[in-house]
Amino acid sequence: MRRINPDRVLTDAEKAARWRAAHPEKAAETYRKFRQKNSEKRAQQALEWRATNRERVREYNQRPEVRDAINAGRRARYAANPAVECERAKGWRSRNKDKVRVFKYQTRARKYGAPGSHTAAEEKALLEQQHHACANPYCRADLRIMRRHLDHIVPLVAGGSNDIGNCQWLCGPCNSRKNILPLGSWLQREALRCI
Numbered sequence: 736m737r738r739i740n741p742d743r744v745l746t747d748a749e750k751a752a753r754w755r756a757a758h759p760e761k762a763a764e765t766y767r768k769f770r771q772k773n774s775e776k777r778a779q780q781a782l783e784w785r786a787t788n789r790e791r792v793r794e795y796n797q798r799p800e801v802r803d804a805i806n807a808g809r810r811a812r813y814a815a816n817p818a819v820e821c822e823r824a825k826g827w828r829s830r831n832k833d834k835v836r837v838f839k840y841q842t843r844a845r846k847y848g849a850p851g852s853h854t855a856a857e858e859k860a861l862l863e864q865q866h867h868a869c870a871n872p873y874c875r876a877d878l879r880i881m882r883r884h885l886d887h888i889v890p891l892v893a894g895g896s897n898d899i900g901n902c903q904w905l906c907g908p909c910n911s912r913k914n915i916l917p918l919g920s921w922l923q924r925e926a927l928r929c930i
Contacts, residue, residue, distance in 0.1 A: 833858065836885065844897035851898030858885060862904050870903035872922070873929045884910035888918050 745753070755762040770777065785792050795801060813820045828835050833855035841852055862878065869876040870886070886905045889895030892915055905913065913921045 840885065840897055844891055847891040849891045849895060849897045851896035851901070853897065853899035853902065857899040858902070861899060861902060865904050869906040869909055871905060871909040871925060873925045874906060874909050876906040876909075878904055878906060882907040886910050886913060890915040890917070893917065 796805065837853065837855050837858065844850075844852065862883070865878075867878045869878060869881075869883075883904050884907055886903050887895045887897070888901050888903055891897065895901050909925075912925070916924070
């Protein structure tokens with residue numbers, strides 16, 4: 736029949752579409768069962784798609800109506816269970832300290848109108864490049880043991896960039912002493928301190 740009159744014979748997709756239009760309740764129930772049966776597989780596929788299409792996801796999430804819907808959902812979840820959401824946020828922060836630090840520096844850079852940005856991966860690469868040692872040539876403390884701070888070589892308040900090229904890892908005491916001093920002045924002070 737299909738060979739004789741191809742324009743009158745429906746394809747399988749057209750037949751399925753007609754059946755769904757004629758039986759919406761059964762189609763919805765069938766689709767619900769399918770989603771329930773394949774929920775783990777669909778979740779894994781969604782994660783893989785998001786991982787390969789990060790830019791598209793980011794663009795979609797930046798749309799004002801989507802951003803408003805996301806924020807409204809967060810506010811509703813928090814209003815329903817503030818204690819649970821607060822604990823959840825604390826847990827996320829403790830598991831993602833690198834991301835929290837990067838967000839903090841980006842916020843400070845916006846406050847001072849500083850250009851540039853960097854990622855947690857770039858921070859990690861810089862730490863490896865410094866061989867986990869303080870950037871102060873008079874200190875060279877092991878940053879795997881001591882508390883480490885990411886310092887801006889040219890401070891943000893002095894017009895420095897938030898780009899990774901303007902950053903260095905210092906131990907806590909060195910970062911406290913440097914504060915907002917330019918690199919040259921700080922190194923002169925450190926040299927006098929070590930004499």
